[in-house]
Amino acid sequence: MEPATRQAIEQCARYSQAGIVSFPEVIATLARAGVESYHADYRREDTTYYTNGGMWCSVPLSGEGVPVAAAFDVDALQAAIRGAQGGLVKYPEFLRLSRAAGCVGYIVWIAGRHVSYLGRLGEVHIERFPD
Numbered sequence: 001m002e003p004a005t006r007q008a009i010e011q012c013a014r015y016s017q018a019g020i021v022s023f024p025e026v027i028a029t030l031a032r033a034g035v036e037s038y039h040a041d042y043r044r045e046d047t048t049y050y051t052n053g054g055m056w057c058s059v060p061l062s063g064e065g066v067p068v069a070a071a072f073d074v075d076a077l078q079a080a081i082r083g084a085q086g087g088l089v090k091y092p093e094f095l096r097l098s099r100a101a102g103c104v105g106y107i108v109w110i111a112g113r114h115v116s117y118l119g120r121l122g123e124v125h126i127e128r129f130p131d
Contacts, residue, residue, distance in 0.1 A: 001055040008033035009049045013059045019090030027129070031110050041105040042068055042095075066095070069102040072119030076101035078127075085130055 012029050015021035030038070030049070038049040040061055048058040080097035083089030089097065098106075098117070106117045113129040 001051065001057055002034075005033045005035070005051060005055075006057055009035065009057060010059055013047060013061075016091045017062050019092050021091075022087070023084060023091075027108070027110055036111055037107060037109050039105065039107045042099055043104055062092070062095070063099075064092070064096065066099045068099045068104050068120065070120065072102035072121065072123040072125075074101075074123075074125050077103055077117055077125060081127055 008029055012021065012026045016026055034051045034053065035049050036052050038047055040047045042061070042063065045061045045063045046058045047061045048056055050056045077098055080089060080094055080101060083097070084091070084094045102119050103117050104120055106115050108115050115127045115129075117125040117127065119125075
C-alpha cells in the first residue's frame with residue numbers, strides 16, 4: 001500500500017475517533033486516497049480499509065468497553081445515524097449508540113454510496129448516503 005494512502009487512512013481513523021471530522025469529510029478523503037470500502041468490526045475492534053488496487057490495511061477501533069446489545073434495533077440505529085448526519089452525534093457517541101442498538105459493525109461502500117449495518121443474527125440495514 002502506498003504510504004500516502006495509509007497515512008490518509010490512519011488520519012481519518014484518528015480524527016473520527018476523536019470526533020473532529022465528519023462522515024462526508026472522511027469519505028472524500030478516503031475516496032481521493034483510492035479507498036473503495038471499509039469494514040468497521042465492533043467485535044474485533046478494528047476497521048479494515050480496502051483500496052481500488054486490491055490492497056488493505058487495518059487500524060484499531062476503540063470499543064470503550066461498550067458491549068453490543070443482543071437485539072438489532074433498527075429504529076435506535078437510524079436515530080444514531082440521523083444524529084450523526086445532522087452533526088449532533090460525533091463518531092465516538094455513534095459507536096456507543098450503534099452498539100447499544102445491536103450493531104456488530106458496518107461496511108461503507110464509497111463508490112456505491114451506502115452503508116450496510118450488521119446485526120448479530122445476520123440482519124442487514126442499508127443506509128444510502130444523503131444527497
